[in-house]
Amino acid sequence: PERDIDRYLELALREKLRITAVTETHIHADFLSGARELAEKTGAHLYLSAEGGPDWQYQWLNHKSTGGPYPHTLVRDSDTFRVGNIEFKVMHTPGHTPEHICFLVTDRGSGAADPMGIATGDFVFVGDVGRPDLLETAAGVQGAKEPSARALFDSIQRFNALPDYLQVWPAHGAGSACGKALGAVPQSTVGYEKRLNPAFRVAQEGPLAFVSDILTGQPDPPLYFARMKRDNKAGPRVLGQLPRPPRLTVQQAAALDAHAVAVIDTRPWRDFRAAHIPGALWIPLDNMFPSVAGSFISEDEHIHIIADDTAIDEIIRCLVRIGLDDIRGHILPADMSRVLAAIKPASIPETDTRGAAPEVDSSRLFVLDVRNQSEFDAGHLPGAAHTPYTRLADALEELPEHRPILVNCKAGGRSGRACAFLKRAGYDVTNLAGGFDAWSAAGAPVEHEAPQPQP
Known part of the structure; x- marks a missing residue:
């Protein structure tokens, strides 16, 4: 669950229901969990993963704001629990994270003996699987990504043993940084993913091919993912209610x-x-x-x-x-x-390919590309340095303080955001209107090899 829990409370009230149980599949890296907030507000029982070893256990379960523990049960592979007549069976699926679990869901109230679907969290998406590199690239656990990728391969073999008819309910869709190319469709089936998910097809070639493929071309994780991981493990601060900022004069x-x-x-x-x-x-x-x-x-x-x-x-x-x-x-x-x-406003200059090309050719400008690594590798402005916009805060010391910086992305949007951030930090920046797309469409020179260090 997300942290703004008023939506869940309003839904329960509208449907004349009580929230009695809260669960999640893993310690998230992309947002702060609302599990603690819900338990605090409703007194609901928490069902959370006990898998993953001592480094990946929830640290906040015994620290309710009023003192004492939250009602909770730590679950492992094959454990079951019920919410009303709905049964949840735990399936440990490490890879994206060591503690990651899925839930096989069976409607016992209808007399069903077999599950109807699986809540896969960040393990299996529509058309993709959860990236196994975040422990290393986002949380800083050195040497974790290859063992995690091998664990993900093993989890896929377990998924392959499930019946094709099971519905698949993933935690994310298109646009998430938790995988390479998530589909926009909100749900799928086990059979469909076995047949058409690119990661499953590569897994058929064996673990070596899978590990190599899954660790290639992943989007660069934002720096704040490390903070999300830390806070979800230690326990997000209890909000109580959403901030309501006043309108300023x-x-x-x-x-x-x-x-x-x-x-x-x-x-x-x-x-x-x-x-x-x-x-x-x-x-x-x-x-x-x-x-x-x-x-x-x-x-x-x-x-x-x-x-x-x-x-x-x-x-x-x-x-x-x-x-x-x-x-x-x-x-x-x-x-x-x-x-x-009432003030002296600031502005950000912008230039197009025609205006920028002579400056780039003369090396007067420091060229900074803020796209993802895979985009940069496919082609970039001559001599461009590269830092994804989501990781700029860690790279400021690498930028020249007394040299104009031309910032580019694919079409000018990400670079505009980056220009504002860099200008706030004191750099002399210009945005490239239309970005790399306009540059290459105009026939301006493009490099494909690794950039040379700029003086």
């Missing part, structure tokens, strides 16, 4: 120091680029919002949001789901013209 907004607090500006790029509060971050509300906010804002920063009233609730939910809870104020875009008139 024009005078209050104009007084903000966006280098000391995080100001999230969700206005269109053309408006932000032309004029914004110095130090503000450009983070429009789209499917990239969590990864950008989590990558550019630290957990202890005070946050102010520039967004319409209709968007503020969704933005708050996105932020608390990744542990960015200290939301102090809300500014309406309609007020921004008066805010900007």
Whole structure:
């Protein structure tokens, strides 16, 4: 469950139900779990994994906010528990994480003796499987990715033994960083995945081929994944209720120091680029919002949001789901013209391929590509350095402080976000409009080999 649990409480109330049990498949890396929040609010019994060894056990189960333990049962492979007439049978499926479990679900109330489906969590997705490299690439556990990939191969063999008719209910769909190419369809069947899932086809070639394939081409994990893993293991802070930031006056907004607090500006790029509060971050509300906010804002920063009233609730939910809870104020875009008139606004220059090509050719600019590794490897601007936008916070010391930086991505969106972050950090940045797509379409030179170090 996610951390903004009011949705679950409202659903239960609407359906005249009580939440009596809470479970999850593993210690997540991409968002903060709401399991503790639900147990705190409802008194529900927790069913959580006991698998994975001593390093991957939940540390918060005996630390209820009022003292004492939460009602809980630690479950292992083949254990069962019931919620009403629905039976859940645990299946240990390590690989994505050591403690990962799935649940075979049987409706005993209808007289069924066999399961109807399996909740696969981050093990099997529609068209993909959960990446096994995050313990190493995100959580910093050195040497973990190859053993995890071999464990994932073994888990797939167990999945292959399940009947084809079982429905598959995964935890994620398209857009998640927990796999390479997740499908957008919300559910599948065991038989369909056995037949058409690319990872299952590669697994038929044996463990060596599978390990090599599954560890190749994974998207670069955002830096905040390590914090999610840490906090989900130790126990997310209990919220109690969602933050409800007050609307700031024009005078209050104009007084903000966006280098000391995080100001999230969700206005269109053309408006932000032309004029914004110095130090503000450009983070429009789209499917990239969590990864950008989590990558550019630290957990202890005070946050102010520039967004319409209709968007503020969704933005708050996105932020608390990744542990960015200290939301102090809300500014309406309609007020921004008066805010900007009261201060000396900042802007971000932008150039197109025609304007950038001579500068790149002369090496006057430091070229920074913020796409994923696989995109960069397929072709990039001559001499470009590479750091995915989600990992920029760890690479600032590698960037030149006294040299203009041309930032590019595929089409200009990720690079715009990166420009705002880098400008806040004090760098001289220019965004490449249209990105690499426009550059290559114009016939400008493209490199495919590894870049050379820039002076």
